[in-house]
Amino acid sequence: MIKKVDHIGIAVKSIEEARKFYEEVLGLKVTGIEEVKEQKVKTAFIPVGDSEIELLESTSEDGPVAKFIEKRGEGIHHIALQVDDIEKALEELKGKGVKLIDEVPRYGAGGAKIAFVHPKNANGVLLELCERD
Numbered sequence: 001m002i003k004k005v006d007h008i009g010i011a012v013k014s015i016e017e018a019r020k021f022y023e024e025v026l027g028l029k030v031t032g033i034e035e036v037k038e039q040k041v042k043t044a045f046i047p048v049g050d051s052e053i054e055l056l057e058s059t060s061e062d063g064p065v066a067k068f069i070e071k072r073g074e075g076i077h078h079i080a081l082q083v084d085d086i087e088k089a090l091e092e093l094k095g096k097g098v099k100l101i102d103e104v105p106r107y108g109a110g111g112a113k114i115a116f117v118h119p120k121n122a123n124g125v126l127l128e129l130c131e132r133d
């Protein structure tokens with residue numbers, strides 16, 4: 001069901017500030033910045049080998065990423081696992097009694113279909129399932 005770690009989401013106060021470390025120090029490259037309006041977040045993708053780092057900056061003071069930073073500070077926000085068929089994966093997890101945040105996939109950055117799994121299933125870590133074409 002799970003193919004690989006698609007990306008690791010990191011909540012940051014400012015993408016412009018945070019990207020300096022990844023680009024100037026680590027020598028990686030931001031390849032795309034996209035706003036996901038309905039989730040009140042701006043995303044920046046940084047490929048690392050076969051996976052990516054996703055910087056997440058809130059576009060609103062009351063957005064989920066702003067609230068996350070307020071509560072816990074900047075840091076790892078979620079781990080996204082890539083699957084072939086997200087509807088099937090959600091059905092399978094539901095059948096195993098896993099608590100889901102999204103029972104139906106929503107739009108994710110880069111046109112992916114995504115769904116969040118409740119962190120109580122994974123030792124407090126927010127997991128995202130992600131299907132890409």
Ligand code: CMX
Pocket residue numbers: 009036039041043054056064065068076077078080101107108109110112114116118119124125126128
């Ligand atoms: N890490 C750990 N726990 C988290 C969490 C995180 N990042 N975010 C939320 N939670 C916990 C909450 O504390 C809550 O726990 P309890 O049920 O025990 O109180 C639970 O998860 C549900 O959170 P919520 O805020 O009550 O639920 P919502 O449905 O309102 O929102 C979520 C959940 C994850 C969708 C939202 O908080 C969020 O982070 N949205 C932004 C998503 C995002 O990063 N989008 C960017 C594009 C995605 C992509 O392409 O990768």
